[in-house]
Amino acid sequence: MAALALGEGAAHAPADNLPIITEVLYAVPKGIAGDASQDGSRHPTGDEFVEIHNPTSKPIRLSGWTITDRNKPDAGQFLFVFPNFRLGPGETAVVFNGLNQTIPGPLGDAETTPPKPNDKFNNAWVFTAGNTSSQVGFANAGDWVCLRTPKGEVVSCLTWGTTEEPPPVADPRLVQLPRTSTSSVQRTLATAEGVFEAHPTVRGLRCSPGTPPPPAPPAGAVAAAPDD
DSSP states (O other): OOOOOSSTTOSSOOSSSSOEEEEEEOSOOSGGGGOTTOSSSOOTTTTOEEEEEOOSSSOEEOTTOEEEOSSOTTTTOOEEEOOSOEEOTTOEEEEEOOTTOOOOSSOBOSSOOOSSOBGGGTTBEEEEOOOOOTTSSOOSSEEEEEEEOTTOOEEEEEEEEOOSSOOSOOSTTEEEOOOOSSSOEEESSSSTTOOEEEOOOBTTBSOOTTOOOOOOOOTTOOOOOOOO
């Protein structure tokens, strides 16, 4: 299938040449299970994150791409703009809210690319949005998060709960997430076909920033028969 680009005539974002959102933590679990940033303490806003994965065989330049929630720019909007940054094939990037966080390891922000992948997060590229306000964060009861190109075109939009503000798209780019207050939500596969489910407990955490789900099996692969 030939690579496509967003624009006029595109019914929805094609999955073969674009990054995908693979995990979102919008309701931080209580206790140490919610310490997604690994700074030693749980923060109900600062530990929120969005994980982006490149499932393609080519690098994707994310410079100028944005992650936003439903709020307006002058009304508590969460906004992260990627700096000059290229996400390699099979690589993952994590963007933390960052409020009151001391995130370990190599870290980037909206101005600077991390000097190298972060071994604290499975060698993902880790960024902080550098949020300084408790009013800027995902609403647990209902919100949405969108990944957009530098031109503002929506590549992916994930929504949960109910909101007064409708998401900016209503085609296959829009995905309804399951409701959870005890974990992140993560795709079952690192492809656009992977569905989102509540994250299981792994090493005491209910999220895994920087560790994407498994890739899709090769075409024609046959699942192994269960043991007798």
